[in-house]
Amino acid sequence: MNNKIEHIYEKISIKVHEFMYTVAEYFNLPLESLRHFHYQQYCIEVYDFEIHKLSMGRISQKKFWANITIVDNSAIICYNGNSTNIGRINYSIAHEINHFILGHYLDGTQFFAELVDKSSYTQQDIPKELEANIGASLLMANDDALEYHINLSMNFKSLCHEFQMSYAALRMRLVNFLTFNYGFSSLQAWHTVKNFEVDNIDLKKILSNCHLNMYA
Numbered sequence: 251m252n253n254k255i256e257h258i259y260e261k262i263s264i265k266v267h268e269f270m271y272t273v274a275e276y277f278n279l280p281l282e283s284l285r286h287f288h289y290q291q292y293c294i295e296v297y298d299f300e301i302h303k304l305s306m307g308r309i310s311q312k313k314f315w316a317n318i319t320i321v322d323n324s325a326i327i328c329y330n331g332n333s334t335n336i337g338r339i340n341y342s343i344a345h346e347i348n349h350f351i352l353g354h355y356l357d358g359t360q361f362f363a364e365l366v367d368k369s370s371y372t373q374q375d376i377p378k379e380l381e382a383n384i385g386a387s388l389l390m391a392n393d394d395a396l397e398y399h400i401n402l403s404m405n406f407k408s409l410c411h412e413f414q415m416s417y418a419a420l421r422m423r424l425v426n427f428l429t430f431n432y433g434f435s436s437l438q439a440w441h442t443v444k445n446f447e448v449d450n451i452d453l454k455k456i457l458s459n460c461h462l463n464m465y466a
């Protein structure tokens with residue numbers, strides 16, 4: 251298990267889940283039906299967020315995914331409109347929403363930018379950026395939604411389509427799901443997800459066997 255990720259997950263999990271439950275209640279939906287656009291809609295309706303697509307210049311489109319400016323319990327999110335990777339855009343907006351719901355602005359920081367080159371972050375930025383990443387992956391595909399759709403025997407590509415996530419984002423989410431929810435080691439989780447991605451294994455069967463072992 252990657253202790254750093256586990257530590258971040260434990261730190262943010264309660265706040266992110268509280269937000270999920272609030273949004274589920276607001277739209278009167280079960281958790282498994284929540285998708286990234288519900289959180290966006292909720293932030294627009296309840297917190298008066300603005301979400302803008304920006305047409306970037308030649309340099310900036312390669313440097314930046316999205317940013318958020320938080321002011322007076324509301325926020326403006328701008329995302330790189332030149333990207334054709336819709337899954338990445340959805341994830342970036344979810345990442346920015348996490349800076350808001352996790353209270354990253356409470357130390358007085360009002361602006362966060364998600365950069366393409368992660369090495370550009372300062373040491374001070376890194377913990378908040380990691381928290382926003384883990385939070386974003388939880389919002390993109392929550393535990394109930396993953397359980398529900400894996401039980402429908404969906405394969406990796408169908409899950410990407412269902413959650414409108416990029417391959418990379420779903421891969422990471424599933425690895426964390428298997429480690430945090432099913433007690434897989436990092437290595438086991440990576441191996442399982444890699445095999446699931448190329449349709450070599452039946453993930454539903456593997457998880458139901460884990461359930462049997464858990465309750466044996």
Ligand SMILES: [Zn+2]
Pocket residue numbers: 345346349362363364378379382
């Ligand atoms: Zn960020």
